[in-house]
Amino acid sequence: MISRSLVLKLLSAVLVFGAWEIAGRVPVSYAFPTFLESMTALVAMTLDGTLFAAYAETLQPLVIGVLISAFLGIGIGVWIGLSTKFEWLFSPIFIVMQAAPLAALIPLLVMAYGIGLTSKVFVVCIMAMPVIVLNTAGAVRNTPASIKEMARSFLAKDSDVILKIIIPAASPVIFSGLRLGVSAGFIGAILSELKITPTGVGDIITYSRSIADYPSMYAAIFSIILLAVLFLNVLEKLEHIFFGGNHRGYVSD
Amino acid sequence: MAMSQTNLASVQSAPSVAAAEPDVAVSARQISKTYGEVEALRSLSLEFPRGQLTSLLGPSGCGKTTLLKIVAGLLEPDSGEILVNGKAVTGPGPDRAFVFQDFALLPWASVIRNVAFGLELRGVAKSEREDVARKYIGNVGLAGFENAYPHELSGGMRQRVGLARALSVDADVLLMDEPFSAVDEQTRRKFQEDLLSLVQNENKTFIFVTHSIEEAVYVSDQIAILLPRPSRVLEVIRPSGFRDSGAVNIRRDPEYLDIVDKIWASLRSYVE
Amino acid sequence: MRMFGYRLPGMSSLIVWGLLWELVGRLGVTFFLPPLSEVFVTLFEVIGTPAFLKALGETAYAFILGVFFAIVIGVPTGILMGKNRLVDELLLPWVNIFLSAPLTALVPVLMVLFGFGMQSIIITTTLFAIWIIILNARAGVMQINRSLVEMARCFGASPFEAFTKIYFWAALPEILGGVRIGVIRAVKGVIIGQLLISIVGFGALFELYSANFLMAHFWAVLIVLFALAFTISELLAYLERRVSYYAAKR
Known part of the structure; x- marks a missing residue:
C-alpha cells in the first residue's frame, strides 16, 4: 500500500510537468520548449559529460565560499552571542547586510577583484554569511537560562558552560543557519556566473540562450534548481537525524 | 525581625x-x-x-x-x-545540589549522561560516574531508561532524572x-x-x-x-x-x- | 551595551564604522573606498538628478507591483492551503522547492519569455517574495485555535464570515510575519533582476558608474539602497510587533 502523501506528491508532479508539456506544445512562446524536449536535452548533456564539467566549475566558488562563510560566520556568531560589547560593535553590520540587497555590490567586487574565482567566492560569502552569523548569535544568546544555571550550580567552569551547554544547545539553530546560508550561497553562485562571467552552468544557460537552443537552457536551469533543492533537503534530513530530539526537549510540560 | x-x-x-x-x-x-x-x-x-x-x-x-x-x-x-x-x-x-522547577535537563543528552553530568563537570572518569549514575537511576525508579532522552520521558520521569542528578553528586x-x-x-x-x-x-x-x-x-x-x-x-x-x-x-x-x-x-x- | 553608565542605542556602533570608513578613505588605502564624507557629498548631488530619480522610480514601481502580486496571490493561496488538505498536499512540495531554490537561475527564462524589461523584473520580485508569504499564511491558518472556529460555527457564522472574521484575523500575525520576510526578499529580488537585466533602474545606473569608475557615486547609491531596504524592514517589524500583542495571548 503506497501512502497517500506519496501518491499526492507524484500526482502533483505529474500535473505540473503535464502543464509544462502542454504549454510547450501549444506553444505559449517560441522560447518555451516542452517538458520532454527539455528532459531529452538534459539526458543528452548528462551523457556527453557537459553537465559534469559545468558543475565541477560552478560548485568551486560555492563550496569555497560556503566553507569560508561557515567558519567565519559561526566564529563571529558565537562571539557576538557571548559578548555584549562585540554584539554592539558587529551585529548592526550583519543586520544591515541581512536586510540589504547585497547583490548590488557585485559590480564593485568585479572592479576590485576582477572576473575570476575570487570575485565569485566573495559573492557567495556576502550572500551566505549574514544568516549564518545572525542565527548563531541568536542561538547562543537564547540558550535557556535554566540549563546554564544548572551547569553553574553543578560547578561548571566558563569553558564547560560554553562547550557543554551553549554550543550543543545552539547547534540545531546554527545548523539551520548553515542550511539557509547554503541556500543563499546557491543564489550567489548562480548570480555570479550569470552576471560576472559565464562559466559552468551559467555558461550553458547563457550560450544556449544566445543560439536559441532553449531545451538545453531549460535543462540546465532545471538541473541547478534540482541540485540545490536535493542538497538542501539532504541537509534538512541530516538536521532531523542529528537534532531530532532537541525541538521538543526544552518544553517542561 | x-x-x-x-x-x-x-x-x-x-x-x-x-x-x-x-x-x-x-x-x-x-x-x-x-x-x-x-x-x-x-x-x-x-x-x-x-x-x-x-x-x-x-x-x-x-x-x-x-x-x-x-x-x-x-x-x-x-x-x-x-x-x-x-x-x-x-x-x-x-x-550543595540543586533540583530545578523546570528540570533543566540537557535535551541532547541521554538520561545517564544527564544524571552523571554533575560528576562529569567535576572530572570524574566516565566509567566511574556512570556506575554512580546507574545506581541513582535505579534508586529513583528509572532503571531501564538509562539511554532514553528527556523528550521521551513524562514530566514526572524527567524530574526523577533531575533528582537523581542532584543525588549523584552526594552533596550534604x-x-x-x-x-x-x-x-x-x-x-x-x-x-x-x-x-x-x-x-x-x-x-x-x-x-x-x-x-x-x-x-x-x-x-x-x-x-x-x-x-x-x-x-x-x-x-x-x-x-x-x-x-x-x-x-x-x-x-x-x-x-x-x-x-x-x-x-x-x-x-x-x-x-x- | 553600556558605556559610562549610559545605555548605547542598538545601531550606534555604525557611527564607529562610519568613522573607520572615513579614516581608511582619507588614507587612500584603496581606490575603491573614497572617504565617507565625499560619498555623502556625492549622495546629495546625485539624489536630485533625473538619472537617479528615474532609477528610483522604476525600482519602486517594479518593487511595489511585485510585492502587490505576491501578497494578493500568496495570502489567499496560503489560507486555502491551510484550510484544505488536498490543495495543501498538492501545492506544498512546490512551495517548499521554490522557497529554497536558487531563483536567480529562473531570471534568464523570464528574460526570454517576457523580454528585457519591466515585466521580467516585476515577476522576479514576485517570485522572490511569494513563497514565504504563502507558507506563513498557511502556518497561520493551521495554528488557529480549534475552539475559536467551533465558537464561530456555534454562533452561526457562514463560511464566508468565518473566513473574514476568524481565519484572516487569527492568522494575521503570521501573515504579517510572512509579508515582512517576503518584502525583504523582494528588495533583493528587484535588485538582482535589475542587475541581470541591466538596462533599467539601478542596474543601468550601476553599469554607468562602474564603467566610468565613479566610486563615490557608486557608494552613494548603495547607501541609499541599503538605507531604504533597512528602513522598510524595520518599519514592517514595527508593524508586526504592534499586531503580535494578541498573538502572545493565544
Whole structure:
C-alpha cells in the first residue's frame, strides 16, 4: 500500500510537468520548449559529460565560499552571542547586510577583484554569511537560562558552560543557519556566473540562450534548481537525524 | 525581625522530638536582596537543621526562590551571608545540589549522561560516574531508561532524572525549587511519599521551596512561612506529632489538618 | 551595551564604522573606498538628478507591483492551503522547492519569455517574495485555535464570515510575519533582476558608474539602497510587533 502523501506528491508532479508539456506544445512562446524536449536535452548533456564539467566549475566558488562563510560566520556568531560589547560593535553590520540587497555590490567586487574565482567566492560569502552569523548569535544568546544555571550550580567552569551547554544547545539553530546560508550561497553562485562571467552552468544557460537552443537552457536551469533543492533537503534530513530530539526537549510540560 | 518558634507537637510525643536542639547545617544571616526597585528579601535570617527537610512556603513574590538561589550560590545577596557547615557561601559548591522547577535537563543528552553530568563537570572518569549514575537511576525508579532522552520521558520521569542528578553528586544539602509543581497531581503525591523516605534514608539536609500548603506540611520537619512586601519570615512551624505515623496516615492526622488550616488562616490575607 | 553608565542605542556602533570608513578613505588605502564624507557629498548631488530619480522610480514601481502580486496571490493561496488538505498536499512540495531554490537561475527564462524589461523584473520580485508569504499564511491558518472556529460555527457564522472574521484575523500575525520576510526578499529580488537585466533602474545606473569608475557615486547609491531596504524592514517589524500583542495571548 503506497501512502497517500506519496501518491499526492507524484500526482502533483505529474500535473505540473503535464502543464509544462502542454504549454510547450501549444506553444505559449517560441522560447518555451516542452517538458520532454527539455528532459531529452538534459539526458543528452548528462551523457556527453557537459553537465559534469559545468558543475565541477560552478560548485568551486560555492563550496569555497560556503566553507569560508561557515567558519567565519559561526566564529563571529558565537562571539557576538557571548559578548555584549562585540554584539554592539558587529551585529548592526550583519543586520544591515541581512536586510540589504547585497547583490548590488557585485559590480564593485568585479572592479576590485576582477572576473575570476575570487570575485565569485566573495559573492557567495556576502550572500551566505549574514544568516549564518545572525542565527548563531541568536542561538547562543537564547540558550535557556535554566540549563546554564544548572551547569553553574553543578560547578561548571566558563569553558564547560560554553562547550557543554551553549554550543550543543545552539547547534540545531546554527545548523539551520548553515542550511539557509547554503541556500543563499546557491543564489550567489548562480548570480555570479550569470552576471560576472559565464562559466559552468551559467555558461550553458547563457550560450544556449544566445543560439536559441532553449531545451538545453531549460535543462540546465532545471538541473541547478534540482541540485540545490536535493542538497538542501539532504541537509534538512541530516538536521532531523542529528537534532531530532532537541525541538521538543526544552518544553517542561 | 519577628521570628517566633511555634511548636505544635501534641503532648505525648513532644519530649522525644523537641528535646535535643538540632545541629544546624545551613544558616542564612541577615540576607537582603533587591532587584532594581523591587525588594526581594530584607534582612532575612533562618536556620536549617541538619538531616531534616525545611520548606520555604509563601505566596508568589515572597522571595522564596531568590533565597534558595542565594543559598545555592547562583545569586549574590546585597548584604548578609549564608553559612553551610559553618563556611560562608561565595558561589556554587560541591556541598550543595540543586533540583530545578523546570528540570533543566540537557535535551541532547541521554538520561545517564544527564544524571552523571554533575560528576562529569567535576572530572570524574566516565566509567566511574556512570556506575554512580546507574545506581541513582535505579534508586529513583528509572532503571531501564538509562539511554532514553528527556523528550521521551513524562514530566514526572524527567524530574526523577533531575533528582537523581542532584543525588549523584552526594552533596550534604539538597536544594529543591518547587520540584513537583510541573508534574501532575498523582505523580506529585507519589513524589511526596518518596521524598519522605529519602529524607529518612539519606542523611542530607533538604531545603524545599513550595507554594502548596498541604505539600509543605506533608513533607516538612520545619516550615518557614515567608511573606512578601517586605519579605520576612512570619513564623517557623515544626510539626512533629505525625512524622512517624506512616506516609499514608499523615493526611488524616488531626495535627496535620490543624497546621494546614492555621497556615491558610495566616496567609489568606496576603493572597490577592 | 553600556558605556559610562549610559545605555548605547542598538545601531550606534555604525557611527564607529562610519568613522573607520572615513579614516581608511582619507588614507587612500584603496581606490575603491573614497572617504565617507565625499560619498555623502556625492549622495546629495546625485539624489536630485533625473538619472537617479528615474532609477528610483522604476525600482519602486517594479518593487511595489511585485510585492502587490505576491501578497494578493500568496495570502489567499496560503489560507486555502491551510484550510484544505488536498490543495495543501498538492501545492506544498512546490512551495517548499521554490522557497529554497536558487531563483536567480529562473531570471534568464523570464528574460526570454517576457523580454528585457519591466515585466521580467516585476515577476522576479514576485517570485522572490511569494513563497514565504504563502507558507506563513498557511502556518497561520493551521495554528488557529480549534475552539475559536467551533465558537464561530456555534454562533452561526457562514463560511464566508468565518473566513473574514476568524481565519484572516487569527492568522494575521503570521501573515504579517510572512509579508515582512517576503518584502525583504523582494528588495533583493528587484535588485538582482535589475542587475541581470541591466538596462533599467539601478542596474543601468550601476553599469554607468562602474564603467566610468565613479566610486563615490557608486557608494552613494548603495547607501541609499541599503538605507531604504533597512528602513522598510524595520518599519514592517514595527508593524508586526504592534499586531503580535494578541498573538502572545493565544
